[in-house]
Amino acid sequence: MSKIEQRVVENLLERNIGFPRPNVLCGPRYGVDCALVELDGGKAMALASDPLSYIPSIGIKESAFLSIHLTANDIATTGFSPQYGQFVLNLPVHVSDKELEDYWIHIGHFAEEVGLNITGGHTSFDSFSQSTLAGGVTMITIAERDKMLLASQAQEGDVLLMTKSAALISTSILAMTFPKYVERHVGKELWEKAISNFWSISVLPEAGVVQELNAQHKHIHAMHDVTEGGVLGAAYEFAEASRLGLFLWEDLITVDASVAEVARLFGLNPLQIVGAGSMLMACAPQAKDTVIEKFLGNGIPCAEIGYFSSWQQGKRIQRKNGLHTFTGPTKDLYWEVFAKYKQDEIS
CATH class of the missing domain: 3.90.650.10 (PurM-like C-terminal domain)
Structure with missing residues (x-):
């Protein structure tokens, strides 16, 4: 696993963004951790996405800690903490009900510590996956536009x-x-x-x-x-x-x-x-x-x-x-x- 090449970001991802909206202050861009959307009242919304981690060799609690903080770190570059999160779980089928329960309880605990409200998502199991990447998360925070950093x-x-x-x-x-x-x-x-x-x-x-x-x-x-x-x-x-x-x-x-x-x-x-x-x-x-x-x-x-x-x-x-x-x-x-x-x- 490595980051996608700069030329692909600039020539493909930045140029194909679907329907353009004028209040998107920062969309896909090489080297930028968050998207930024302008809101009414001098506010802006920052969004960041990252994979979820499920690494049995380091532990379920540790995997949950990674899953929260790797994305929260991107939001932190704005100078603020994440407020809302959407989680997509795509777990290997060998994960038991007890392991899922433990993982999600730890996710909830670490989310609470950083002030993150889990607002929804999607959950599934993949019979072919042996990866330590177990889905993805998008975190959002809303703050005063002129105080947010990029x-x-x-x-x-x-x-x-x-x-x-x-x-x-x-x-x-x-x-x-x-x-x-x-x-x-x-x-x-x-x-x-x-x-x-x-x-x-x-x-x-x-x-x-x-x-x-x-x-x-x-x-x-x-x-x-x-x-x-x-x-x-x-x-x-x-x-x-x-x-x-x-x-x-x-x-x-x-x-x-x-x-x-x-x-x-x-x-x-x-x-x-x-x-x-x-x-x-x-x-x-x-x-x-x-x-x-x-x-x-x-x-x-x-x-x-x-x-x-x-x-x-x-x-x-x-x-x-x-x-x-x-x-x-x-x-x-x-x-x-x-x-x-x-x-x-x-x-």
Whole structure:
């Protein structure tokens, strides 16, 4: 599994949108996490969709947590939490009534925690499916239009900030799925830390901090959630969505020690694999110290990793061996590695 190519998004999906409506402020667009629809009274409605997860190897509760927060993270890029959700379950037939009950009770619990009302959907079983993708969810939130952010709103000269660490979700799932293998090679302490990272994949806390910051002065102009392709892929998408260039310092990108060790064990680059749990933010340069201090004061690591430049300057990254250009994500190797180790029955 990897994201669809940029050219397909731009040449196919963005150009075939059915009946055009003038109040759609942002529809399908490369690098943008949410659609945005203008409503009456100065309001707007943000919508985001993602697959549901059902991964027996990590647990039913954990699968429900993923299912809620991966989509909620997209909504969080607006600076708000999700309010309503439509769920489509497409479960493998081997899922028992008890497993379905457990899964849905956890879904309800985590939805309540984030303020999400489940308004309906569809449920079915698929006799051919062996996938860990068990359907899909669309989440919606309504808020004041002028307070909502989009990933297309970064400005030239903005500082690029990131929260937490790269590759939190991918390395935590590897540690949970292959516990003996990971503990044996990285040690008990780093293995346990990698697993605990799983419960830090929500970026709704970041959205809450940004709401507070922007209430007085709009320090944060735009946000983008890190998913497939990792921090490098997300940074590229962010710049593309805003039609800007980008400069990154590779050695400033935060990589937790447990993340680094688990990624190394599986032969993966932590900067290029699924990274839910980290938020990228375009910050007014004069406000960066205030913003970083505010996040740290709320217990959320935050670091400066680059800046947005003119479109003509392209996407550049400073590595130890010099300055390089970089392009968007084409394949996230995490999925291949996960599938290979599962097939080999490594525990």
